[in-house]
Amino acid sequence: MALKTLAPAKAADLDKELMSSGGFSLDQLMELAGLSVAEAAYRVHPPSKGKSVLVACGPGNNGGDGLVAARHLHHFGYKPTIYYPVPSKPELFVGLQKQLKSLSITFTEDFHSSMKSTDFIIDAIFGFSFKPPVREPFPSVVEALAETSKPVLSVDSPSCWDVEGGPPKEGELGAKFMPPYLISLTAPKPSIRFYKGTHFVGGRFLSEDMAQKYDLTVPDYQGVDQIVEAPVDAPGGEKL
């Protein structure tokens, strides 16, 4: 399947358009995005491989996708723990946190010790609005993600990667970060050309018309699936 990439400025425009003329609310888009993240986690790491999942959530909508995914993972039979050091104030995010707390899902302030006992990690720290360098309190978290041998699923973009330019350079924070799993939402971002791992696309809300307008391809979702695996071509390749 040939999938085209979506630059961050275009991704933000597309989101705005989905939420204006497209008639969607942010809650809906985030729910579908988070559901697809949870499905990707289930695909690569079913509960039989270990139920403990640490979900690292950043301050923006990428973090919101992580909160939604954690709720679905709970219902899928996992035991999620949330690291959410800079909670977002809008009602949507307050509601998502309430939903998790009412399921008795644990929030941790200590990412590092939670990481030691987890089976799987979801990186929902930064998505397409990330601008390097990583600021506090996230540098040590990103470093830990880069160093861990535990499986990591990054949401939309590996946090600390420049969304257009790719991974940090040798010697920079997170230079070694290559998560084994990545799920792009709506469409892969340009830095995908540097990615080596198992890649999915999710966020099943793109219409053919909107795809055409933004020069994208609607992924070939099958049946009720919210995700599709989309192998990445060699670095530099335009087609995915």
Ligand SMILES: NC(=O)C1=CN([C@@H]2O[C@H](COP(=O)(O)OP(=O)(O)OC[C@H]3O[C@@H](n4cnc5c(N)ncnc54)[C@H](OP(=O)(O)O)[C@@H]3O)[C@@H](O)[C@H]2O)[C@H](O)CC1
């Ligand atoms: N259509 C879709 O595919 C949808 C995708 N969704 C998800 O939304 C994100 C994009 O969300 P957005 O809120 O625009 O941005 P991010 O979550 O990527 O990050 C913004 C927050 O991160 C802070 N930030 C940025 N750079 C840094 C840094 N270097 N260090 C620390 N913090 C940073 C930023 O703070 P500011 O002070 O700079 O404003 C923001 O707080 C997309 O990737 C998808 O995952 C939607 O859920 C649904 C539709």
Ligand SMILES: [K+]
């Ligand atoms: K991320």
